[in-house]
Structure formats: structure tokens, C-alpha cells
Amino acid sequence: MKKVSLKSMVSTLPSWMSGDWNDDGDIVVGSEVCMYRNLSGEKFPHMQSPEERKRVLGHVMSRASGIMDSGAVRLDSLSYYEKLFLYERRVIDSVVDNCNTFSCASVASGNTSMSINEDDHVKIKSFFPGNGIDSALSATFEAERDMDMDFAINGDRYATVEMSMHGSGIIASTILHLPATHMTGGSVLSALKLSSFPKMHSMCLFSSEEKSSNMIIVGFMSPTIRDIPSHVSKLNSMVDSLVDIEMSRREIMKNEYADIPCRAWGLLTNARTLSSSEACRAISYCVAGVGRVIEAGIDGNKLKKSLLAAMDGHMAMTTDKRDDKWLDEQRAKIVSESLFLKTGRGMMP
């Protein structure tokens, strides 16, 4: 399988950014499904000898190359920033992983990627823009079917490294962008209204927040495959209610917290240095304010480009310099340029 050049990925827009960010489409950023599978009769990666890991890697890679045409990258040969770049692109789940000591690889094609010998022998991951959890599930199951491998099953459950994943071996989640909920002081966790999802043991609903970018991930782990459709419908209803909450909070923001997106806009367009978290948070607030308190005319693509420039891994991949201060100055310059409007930078009266 051909090797992927990460430098060539820098200029392309990641799939989850291809969604429409105009109007209210920025709230539901993307939908992700991860499927964990292990080969029958083989120890899990963390218990294998180097020879066993190499053999499994070669075996799975040969199958993966038949279904994914874009190419592969060996994760154990990557630097921290290269892994960070892949993490930002949603190809891998963690920058700090076992790949420093284990032989593992990642292959990607379209909206689907595959990690081999990370924690489990095979992790198939599909990421679709917007509320596309059904498409992500279909793509994941299709990739599993195409691999046509003998995966380890205990009864009707798939055997996985993590005991909590034993069952369907699937995590499905939706990533939401909720800046107005944050800026108006509402806790996203309280917005989840957990009481309306009482069967949490069977559904294993979870959520986590990335505060600098005002993102929240809500999802489920299903013990059985047959329960997945009902869980998806519960998740979708939860996503709908969160979108409603965010929309109502944006109206509150317009009346009572208008200076927050305006300050964020000022920071983005005038700051001499910008850290990644500062830039992400400010862009996020601007998104909620565009058309409400910030002058209309900024299209979603400009914000997408500035968001890419705000990310640490992306910035590091554009240069060989690793000087933090220099990167912060460059970031401020690029973000400011990408947001600059010919019509001016004024606020709404």
C-alpha cells in the first residue's frame, strides 16, 4: 500500500469541514462511528510479542489495502506534531497512544479510516459531516463486511480490549458546536437533561466537552448490535434538543451578551499573537455572532480556513519551525488575513 504524505493533506479540507456552515449548520459539526474488532485466536496487541504484532499488522494491512485506496501511514514513525495533525483531522483518537512502542498503522479513504494494531487489532472509523450518524454506521459496517476477516466473538458479542466495549464493539457519537450555550453561562452538561435518558446502563450514553473550541461530544456504546437503531433515534432526539437549546441561547446572546462575540472578533483581527486555544474559542464565539451582532457577509469558508489555521498540529505541519512564539505570531497573522473583509470589519450598530 502506498504511503501517505501528511504534507499533501495540509492543503485539503478535512471531510468534517465540508459541511455547510452557513445559517445554523455549524451546530452539528459531524457524526462519528468507531468499530473495534480483534482477530480470532490472536492475543490483543498489548499482550503480543513484536513478532506477533508485525504478523497481525501485515495480515490486516493486506486486507485493508484491498478496500481502501488512498494509502497508509505508520503511526509509530510519526512525531508528536504529525500525530496531532492526524488527531485534528479525526483520523486517530489520541495523540498519546500505544503507537510509540507498537507497530500500528492508519489507512484512510473518503470518510472512513482504519487504525491497525492500536489498542485493538482493527478500528474502523467513519466520520461524516453534519448529522450523518446513519451514513457513518453504514460505511463502517460496509468496511467491516469488505474486510471479510474472522473476528473474535464470544457468544453474540465481539471481544474487545476494553471490557466496557465488549458487545457490539461500537461507539457512535455526534460532535456539537455550542458557543452560545457556553457564553451565556449555561453548562452543556445540564443542557443535556440527563433525566430524559434513564436507560443509561444499556445505552451507555456519554458526553465530553472540549472547552477551548466549545465543542461537545455526545454518543453511546451499545451492548448489542440489534439495539443500535433505537439508540441512534435516542441520540438524534438528544441532538435535536441540544440544537434547540443552542438556538434559543443565541437569541439570549444577541440581547444580553453581544459584546462577547464582538470582543472575540476584535481579538482575531487585531491580536499580534494568538495561541491555539484563544483562536479556537474566539472563532467559535464569532460563528455564533455572525449575522446577529457581527456584520453579515462573512461566509462559512472563511471561518473554516481560520479555524484550520488556529489548530496547533495544522500550523506545525505548514513549517519546520517549532518555536511557540513564532507560531503564535504566524497564527495571528493568518487568521487575521483569512477573516479580513473588503467591506470593512465593523460591528453591527
Add this chain to the structure above:
Amino acid sequence: MTPRMLDKKCIFCDRDASNRFVVNGSSSHVCDKCIKGRSTIDRIHGVFSRLEPEEDFLIDDGSTYPEKCSNCGTSLHVMVQTMRCGCPQCYVVYGNIYDEIDKATSCVESNPDEMTGLKIQLEQAIREERYEDANDIKKMMESMK
């Protein structure tokens, strides 16, 4: 193969216990104080760190769980402490321990309500080392008491 716990008093503090939970027909006891003070995951780990597999975990036919998985060498205690298996054979050797314990400890909760949901979120946050979130959830739980 399912675990059976034999201790009749509170499995955490040896006090008289008024709460019973059942694992596949066999019962175990926990006092009120220990129920309130421990999260589900803590209880799961607590149960297993206190009990020796050879003595306390019996399979239905009276034999005990093997000390280690014969295929990969993962011990029962390591598996429960890390919640990670070493190979597919571990699931056959040890049965579905995670599910049994999860079921058992969830039986302790009288009504799965909002507080239960928050507790699960709190455990998840602590496990994933998201301490800011854990603090938020804790505050919400306190405000509900």
C-alpha cells in the same frame, strides 16, 4: 460461569449491612454508608480488590476461577483493575464479569433517576481524567440534594 460472593456482612467495612444485591442468584451485602460513599466503578474495583479469587469467586459448579488466563497470562485481578482483557479467550475463561458486576451494582440503586445519570457521568469524567467536568457534575449533584 458467573461470580458468587459469599460474605454476608458489608463487603467493604464488615458492618451490618441492610442493602443486598444479587449476582446470578447469590447475594452480597453493603451498608448504607458505603453505598453513598462509593461510585459504581469504585464499588466494582472495591469488591475485587478485597476478595481473593481463589476463595471468594466460585463458579456455579463450586470450582473457582483460574488465577490466570491460560492463553495470554492475564490475571483476574489485573483484568478487573484495568478493565482490559488480554485476549478473546479471557472472556471465555472469566465469563462476563464486567456485565455481572455492573448489573449487581446497578441493582443497589433504588430508582435510576437524574442523580443516577449524573453519577455515571461523574464516573466517566473521573475515569477520563476530565476533572473540570467532574467538578461541574459534582456541583450539580450537590445542588440537587
